[in-house]
Amino acid sequence: MSHQRLTRGAFLERATCAVLALSAVPRAAMAQTDWSKLSDDAWKKRLSPERYAVLREADTELAWSSPLEYEHRRGTYACAGCDLALFSSATKFDSGTGWPSFYTTLPHAVKTREDDSLGVPRTEVQCSRCEGHLGHVFDDGPPPTGLRYCINGLAMTFHPKSLA
Ligand SMILES: [Zn+2]
Numbered sequence: 001m002s003h004q005r006l007t008r009g010a011f012l013e014r015a016t017c018a019v020l021a022l023s024a025v026p027r028a029a030m031a032q033t034d035w036s037k038l039s040d041d042a043w044k045k046r047l048s049p050e051r052y053a054v055l056r057e058a059d060t061e062l063a064w065s066s067p068l069e070y071e072h073r074r075g076t077y078a079c080a081g082c083d084l085a086l087f088s089s090a091t092k093f094d095s096g097t098g099w100p101s102f103y104t105t106l107p108h109a110v111k112t113r114e115d116d117s118l119g120v121p122r123t124e125v126q127c128s129r130c131e132g133h134l135g136h137v138f139d140d141g142p143p144p145t146g147l148r149y150c151i152n153g154l155a156m157t158f159h160p161k162s163l164a
Contacts, residue, residue: 035130055132063098066153075160082130102149
């Protein structure tokens with residue numbers, strides 16, 4: 001009996017390693033990854049060049065270029081780097097800027113820091129887990145927060161809400 005358990009455990013361990021080797025890492029495994037230790041090369045392997053430029057080099061996608069700008073289904077927007085849930089569709093609004101915009105984040109989803117890269121003080125928004133660059137937050141948003149999270153679509157993936 002204990003031998004069988006060991007065998008099964010060893011099998012699961014091997015299966016987990018095999019799964020981790022794939023780029024489509026399941027959510028449970030992704031939660032255990034130490035994202036701060038992921039090398040630049042590892043990020044380049046994980047992400048398309050376009051997503052890498054935004055998430056790891058703080059690039060900004062062209063306005064109106066993201067299909068997520070036109071996404072109106074109910075669901076969750078997750079980090080394209082580590083799949084952490086970032087925004088709910090319930091807080092998305094049409095800002096007219098050409099970037100997906102939200103008036104608030106999901107709890108503990110993002111962190112912010114001051115960004116003076118354009119010579120104008122802005123507040124950068126990063127994923128709280130993998131520190132990927134998401135976009136910026138401005139104080140000209142709608143009620144109830146008055147905030148506008150201006151987020152690159154390339155930094156996110158959309159998970160439609162299950163109708164089941
Ligand atoms: Zn992330």
